[in-house]
Amino acid sequence: xxxxxxxMKTPELARVEVDDEAPATTVEELGPLYRQMLAIRxxxxxxxxxxxxxxxGGFLHLIIGQEAVCTGxxxxxRPDDYVVATYREHGHAYAKGVAARPIMAELYGxxxxxxxxxxxxxxxxxxxxxxxxxxxxxxxxxPIAAGAAFASKYRGxxxxxxxxxxxxxxxxGGFAEGLSLAALWKLPLVLICENNQYSMGTPxxxxxxxxxxxxxALAHGMPRDRFDGxxxxxxxxxxxxxxxxxxxxxxxxxxxxxTYRFRGHSMSDPGLYRTKEEVEEWRRRDPLNRCRARLVExxxxxxxxxxxxxxxxxxxxxxxxxxEDSPAADDYLxxxxxx
Numbered sequence: 001x002x003x004x005x006x007x008m009k010t011p012e013l014a015r016v017e018v019d020d021e022a023p024a025t026t027v028e029e030l031g032p033l034y035r036q037m038l039a040i041r042x043x044x045x046x047x048x049x050x051x052x053x054x055x056x057g058g059f060l061h062l063i064i065g066q067e068a069v070c071t072g073x074x075x076x077x078r079p080d081d082y083v084v085a086t087y088r089e090h091g092h093a094y095a096k097g098v099a100a101r102p103i104m105a106e107l108y109g110x111x112x113x114x115x116x117x118x119x120x121x122x123x124x125x126x127x128x129x130x131x132x133x134x135x136x137x138x139x140x141x142x143p144i145a146a147g148a149a150f151a152s153k154y155r156g157x158x159x160x161x162x163x164x165x166x167x168x169x170x171x172x173g174g175f176a177e178g179l180s181l182a183a184l185w186k187l188p189l190v191l192i193c194e195n196n197q198y199s200m201g202t203p204x205x206x207x208x209x210x211x212x213x214x215x216x217a218l219a220h221g222m223p224r225d226r227f228d229g230x231x232x233x234x235x236x237x238x239x240x241x242x243x244x245x246x247x248x249x250x251x252x253x254x255x256x257x258x259t260y261r262f263r264g265h266s267m268s269d270p271g272l273y274r275t276k277e278e279v280e281e282w283r284r285r286d287p288l289n290r291c292r293a294r295l296v297e298x299x300x301x302x303x304x305x306x307x308x309x310x311x312x313x314x315x316x317x318x319x320x321x322x323x324e325d326s327p328a329a330d331d332y333l334x335x336x337x338x339x
Contacts, residue, residue, distance in 0.1 A: 023233045027300045033075060033232050034291045035308055037067040040091040041288055042316040043100055047107055051267050056107050058120045061088040065262035068287035069194050070095045072235025073162060076243045082130045082161040084145040087122035089134030092164060097129040100319035110326035117329025139172025146178040149187035153250055160188045160246045168199030170213045183220035188246040193256040200265045201273045217254035229257035230287040
C-alpha cells in the first residue's frame with residue numbers, strides 16, 4: 001500500500017462571523033462585565049509575576065486573551081447554577097463570584113486559600129458560589145458536569161450546569177461519554193468548548209480532522225452553536241439562549257466559542273510555535289480593549305472608567321498582599337489529622 005505524504009497546512013486565523021454587528025448594550029450592563037474582565041486580566045498578570053519570582057509553584061495556566069468567554073457565559077447564569085471548568089480556571093472562579101483574595105492565596109499555597117492551599121492553581125473549588133472546581137485531567141471533568149446536571153434534574157431544583165473545556169478535550173473519551181449521556185438523558189447542561197486554537201502546542205489542523213467541534217452535537221440530536229468570543233455581550237447573549245433551553249426543557253447544548261490565549265499553554269511554554277504576526281493579529285482583537293472602547297461608545301465617561309480601573313488595581317494589589325502575608329498551608333497529612 002502506497003503511503004501518501006500529506007502537505008503541511010499554514011495555520012489560518014479562525015473567524016466564524018466576519019464584520020458582524022455588535023449587540024446592543026448599555027453602560028449598566030457592560031460596565032460590570034468590563035470590570036470583571038479587567039480584574040481577571042490583572043489577577044492573571046499578577047499571578048504570572050509571582051510565579052516568575054518563585055512565589056507560586058507547580059503549574060500555572062492563564063486565560064489572558066480569553067476573558068470574554070468565561071465572563072460573558074457565567075453572566076448568563078443564576079447565582080445557584082453550577083460551573084465546572086478545566087485547570088485554566090482562575091477567571092471562571094472569579095466570574096462565578098469567588099473573591100480575588102482566596103484565589104490568589106490558593107495559588108500561593110496559603111492556608112487562607114479556597115481549599116486551604118492544598119489544591120493550587122489547577123484545583124480551585126468553592127461550594128458557596130456553586131463553582132464545582134477546576135480539573136487537571138483533560139476531558140475527565142465532562143462526565144462530572146453531566147453528573148451535576150443529572151443531580152439537578154433528579155432533584156428538580158431548576159439549576160443549569162455550565163461545563164468549560166478546550167478543543168483538545170474534544171478528542172478524549174470522557175468528553176464523548178459526557179456528551180452522549182447529556183443527550184440521552186436530556187440533562188440541563190451547556191457544554192462550552194473554549195477553542196483557543198492550540199491543544200498545548202499543537203494547532204487545530206494537526207489535532208482535529210474536522211475543526212468544527214460543535215458538529216459533534218449533530219450525532220446526538222443536540223442543539224449546537226459556534227461563534228467568535230471576543231465580544232463579551234455576544235457571548236452572554238448566545239450562551240443565555242442555551243441556558244434558557246436547558247432550564248426550560250432540560251435540553252443540553254454544545255457551544256464552541258472561538259478565542260485565543262496570548263501566552264503559552266502554561267508558564268513553562270514560551271509559545272515559539274506561533275508567529276509574531278499571528279499573535280499580533282489576535283491582540284488587535286483583544287476582548288478587553290474591545291469592551292473598553294464599547295463602553296466609551298455607549299456613554300461611560302472617561303473619569304468613571306479610570307476610577308473603575310484604579311479600583312481594580314487596588315483590589316488585585318490587596319489580594320497579592322493578602323496572599324503574601326497569609327500563613328503557609330498545612331501539609332496534607334496534618335490537615336487530614338485535623339479534620
